[in-house]
Amino acid sequence: MKIHEYQGKELFRQAGVPVLEGIVASSAGEAVAAYEKLGGKIAVVKSQIHAGGRGKGTVKDNPDQRGVVVCKSADEVKAAAEGLLGKTLVTIQTGEEGKTVNKVFVEAGCDIARELYLGVVLDRAAAKPVLMVSTEGGVEIETVAEETPELIFKEHFDPAIGLEAFQVRKICKKMGISGAAAKAAFKFLPAMCRFFVDYDCEMAEVNPLVITGDDQMIALDAKISFDGNALFRHKNLLEYRDLTEEEPSEVRANDAGLSYVKLDGNIGCLVNGAGLAMSTMDIIKYHGGEPANFLDVGGSASAEQVAEAFEIILSDPNCKGILVNIFGGIARCTTIAGALIEASKKIGFDVPLVVRLEGTEVEEGRKMLEESDVAVINAVDITDAAKKIVEAAG
Amino acid sequence: MSILVDENTKVICQGITGNAGTFHSLKCREYGTAMVGGVTPGKGGQDVEGMPVFDTVEEAVSETGANATMIFVPPPFTADAILEAVDAGIGVIAAITEGVPVVDMVRVYEKVKASDSILIGPNCPGLITPGSCKIGIMPGYIHNVGKVGVMSRSGTLTYEAVWQTSNLGLGQSTCVGLGGDPIVGTSFIDLFKLYEQDDQTEAILMIGEIGGTAEEEAAAYVKEHVTKPVAAFIAGRTAPPGKRMGHAGAIISGGKGTATEKVAALEDAGIVVAPTPADMGDAVVKAMAK
Missing domain, CATH: 3.30.470.20 (ATP-grasp fold, B domain)
Incomplete structure (x- = not known):
């Protein structure tokens, strides 16, 4: 879990690590008040985002506005705060899309x-x-x-x-x-x-x-x-957790006990185990596709968790197909198959679904899918699964 | 022979009265493992389907002669459970629990290294010598007695590899899941030493993933010290930097720990690297034919 600079400095102060006086602000007015309170001489206005490189970073569409500004007057503080708050800051660590600045930290200067x-x-x-x-x-x-x-x-x-x-x-x-x-x-x-x-x-x-x-x-x-x-x-x-800094779908997955990372491709993945999930992404790419996410449902996934996982994957508008790759150890193929059928009834799949099941209770799981009315493209192994989903997702 | 565990291994389960502890103790016993009992503080004297429960590991060892343990206690108590097993002189400790704080493992790692015990995990599926002893959560039936030593930082990916080697008729000597955390008790190098000495093991398959430098270190070791054929696979070739891929250990940070670096180091050491997870079994066959 990451926190903001101003929060870290609160903790530093309590732990006896020397920091300068500073006040966090959510508006230009608050920033100016903070500047006056800090003595009204030199202050630094620093955008608060969960990424480094802020000093050299610039606001999107305004390359003159840096993420950290040294100010010598109330007017300068006001201009800096207005130039940053609510704007998107792009640094070498944020990627092109940048991060929205919701707060600035006004800190006293030092020699x-x-x-x-x-x-x-x-x-x-x-x-x-x-x-x-x-x-x-x-x-x-x-x-x-x-x-x-x-x-x-x-x-x-x-x-x-x-x-x-x-x-x-x-x-x-x-x-x-x-x-x-x-x-x-x-x-x-x-x-x-x-x-x-x-x-x-x-x-x-x-x-x-x-x-x-x-x-x-x-x-x-x-x-x-x-x-x-x-x-x-x-x-x-x-x-101290700032949910606005996190990808909403990742927060939702986290709350459901799933390990999920959103990616830029169009093939949704639902896999058990982190290593297998990573290699499933790898093999999709190897066969010419682009994964839309990393998702590990974990070892002991319940039907509810699996249903939630499907909903999260389908909530990504880029998703044009889903690959389910399960090697059942603790997780049973029957649990996954049951959840898949439930999820289909509840939310419906409007994208192609390729399923590869292996491991604990595999025969029963495959049979459940066969007997259901869910349109599933079956795959015999991981290569077959990757090829089929890449083709189906176009 | 095999490495670490065999038909003479007597196993207890720390956390045997919990759901996962009970379930997997029974599964291991069904497989043929000599499950001689378990430990849950405060529940000594009880019995789980014929397996006696003790309050302390020390007591369990003196009563049953256990020389291996499988740990299922919750993360806040895992470090303590490992230390208790070390203190009781247990030889092989497999910590299955996921979510152990790293600072706890710093403390545990030192103590384990200073002892005669071997720690597998945490955050791992355990280890298995097919046909004689399964300690952990892997599905037993995918394994066959055979000649490949399989070791991995990932659970289900190990199953995939095992399945492929079984289908190719190679079978396995001993399979070990090292665990997906930044600090784990046993490294690839520790196991290379054991596999190299083991008569039953004719080839070694190492399954790594992005993050850290364990694979690079192992490659350097193989180049100097391992004479048996070695194949490998690295998970996470397409993972973006800075994003943690499930395992706390699987993250590319500061440009280090990328799959490209790892594959290059492995190939430089003469190891056959599988291009996709579907080719792990074939990679072993190729390594053996070299």
Whole structure:
């Protein structure tokens, strides 16, 4: 689960990670009021969307309007807020379609001496969280990783212990941080590592992390996502979820306990198991088609879930055909067949349906479909299924 | 022989009194697995269709001589269940549960590696040595005793592969579902070591997916250390970057973990890569003919 920068900074503040004063606003009026409240000098108006690259991003149809604007007067704040709110911001991470800006964050300015990068993620190969810091702040870290990987410094840490003091010393030495700024690092770096663990983050990134003219360390950005599997112990985070940032059909699928990702093609897929679902997409493409979605009904799918899955797939206007590919393990072919027949009665299929069933209770499942009046194109295996649906969907 | 489990393996189920635990314990026993009991804290002394229930794993081990466990407890308690099994000295631990927090697995991974136990999963279908021992949720009948070692990060895709190798008359030595999470107890490399030593295994089929670098590391290992024929398949060739494809581990991020990179690494190691999921069995045949 992703959250907005202003929400991340609220959590940072509580966790002892230094941030600047800032106020979130939903209208130009609120933004101006926030500016006055912050002292009325220099403020930065930052669009709040779930994607990075906002500073360089521009508003659709208005390439002069950037996603982050430094303002020195109330008029400038008003213009920036009006230029952003309700508009679509396109950044390198949003894709061409961009994301709608519903809120801006008005933040006090600060005197920046150095811009650094900080990120905490899981290092899968080491099976441990890793703190990554770089002298190259404010730019895309992927670019740094590719071009100058020697400028990224990494320290793994034990989640139960956090970052050790010697690790902070190592990083400061390599980054050329000394004196009062190093003192700030001794607070900042361990606090970030602790934050990552305490909140079960998937990623906690601060880019840029700045050192101010008076040697303070401040998180100028906060890009945070949480491990969805751990949300059961962080119920308070659920209020931060912004459904307007998510694809409605994906939200609906999520509520039904289905794993669904919307794609751009025209062949709907209903599969059990993530790996098989991915390979079903692959084989559709291999035979010249384009999948409309990834959908894993899971191992123990109920009839209700399967019916919901069909409705979600059919709600996509691009869908010109559905491929059902089931290899029953825990999921029984009879459950899928029964749900398919039910769904057909309830919503009706106005697109061709190719079904490939294998595994637990396959004979009974096939028989159920045969005896029903649902128009099904049967497939004997996964290649046959892919070829038939590609042809049927045109 | 086979790897990890055989007809001498005695299995308990942690979470045996839950719906899934009961259902699959019975299915495993039906298949022929020596299911010797189960554990549910607070329900010791009960009985599930003739399988005794204990309060602790330690007790179950001392009473039944169990040397393997199958874990079905809910995600918030899975890490603890694994640690309890490690503490009790259980040799093979298969954690079927899906949805375990990653931070929990960091802690568990260290402890497992420092012990003599082997952890399969979490978020996996389990493992099976056809004809003698099934620990997990895979449909038993698709398997045949045979010569291919099958290992995979994905459940149903493994069934697909197993089905193809069965239909081709190759059969399987032992099939292991490694699990779809970012941190799992056992890697492809761990199993390559075992398959390489196993007499029954004549060829190895590795089924990977996008995300992470496990397949690239395995390819490097195969190039240096594996003499047996190896075939592979990578799921997610067409998956868009930044989108999680069901498994928490299956995501292309920062340009890393793409199928193209993985296929290139595998082919470089002399591994026959199946172009589509329908060709996994054929890829094994080709690898064996090389």
